[in-house]
Amino acid sequence: MSDTTLQLGRPAAIPASPAEAVLDRVPNPHADTAYVTRFTAPEFTSLCPVTGQPDFAHLVIDYVPGDWLVESKSLKLYLTSFRNHGAFHEDCTVMIGKRLVELLQPQWLRIGGYWYPRGGMPIDVFWQTGTPPADVWLPDTGVAPYRGRG
Numbered sequence: 823m824s825d826t827t828l829q830l831g832r833p834a835a836i837p838a839s840p841a842e843a844v845l846d847r848v849p850n851p852h853a854d855t856a857y858v859t860r861f862t863a864p865e866f867t868s869l870c871p872v873t874g875q876p877d878f879a880h881l882v883i884d885y886v887p888g889d890w891l892v893e894s895k896s897l898k899l900y901l902t903s904f905r906n907h908g909a910f911h912e913d914c915t916v917m918i919g920k921r922l923v924e925l926l927q928p929q930w931l932r933i934g935g936y937w938y939p940r941g942g943m944p945i946d947v948f949w950q951t952g953t954p955p956a957d958v959w960l961p962d963t964g965v966a967p968y969r970g971r972g
Contacts (some may be wrong), residue, residue: 827935840917845900845925846899847891853889856929856955860884861894863901866940870940871908878938879911882963885922885931886955911937915947923951930954937967944968 829855830847837843863881870877881901900921904914915935923931932950954960 828893828896829899834895834899836905837899838906840900840903840907840921842877843900844896845921846958847925848888848892848893850887850915853887856886856958858884858954858958858960859891860961861892861919862929866904868904868914869906869908871910874908876905877940878909878912880936880938880965881918882913882934882962882965883918883922883931884933884963885926886929886958888927888929890926890928892922911935911940911945912947915961916949919949919951920971934963934965936968939968939970942969948964 828848829844830846848949861881861883863879866879866881868877868879880961897944901918907914909917915933919931919933922928922933930953932939932948932954935947937945937947
């Protein structure tokens with residue numbers, strides 16, 4: 823694909839904020855087939871909106887594409903733009919899911935935000951658009967519940 827509007831294949835700076843980040847989409851060459859695409863971001867960071875301290879999460883994004891796929895470089899840049907963004911765990915997780923749904927109009931999408939403890943308590947956030955199609959293989963996210971040390 824030689825679309826010069828994509829960030830793929832050219833230098834791109836980290837966006838200053840999620841609002842400024844550009845998410846690119848590309849045509850799905852298998853739009854007639856129901857399948858799951860998974861993105862895992864085990865080192866996602868954002869800022870606590872109260873203290874300004876960094877928060878860390880392991881994100882898992884699964885979606886069944888329709889006509890569009892998210893271009894992975896733009897997704898990486900979008901997720902990285904949260905590192906200086908102050909928002910609660912719930913806001914970050916759901917915001918990412920909704921932005922992808924708006925861009926892609928997938929058959930189905932879910933996001934799991936497995937956040938590391940803040941104040942001694944992990945906060946996990948899960949959001950999805952509805953029931954996944956019955957004919958897709960949807961593996962477990964593979965992220966174990968937080969156990970601490972031991």
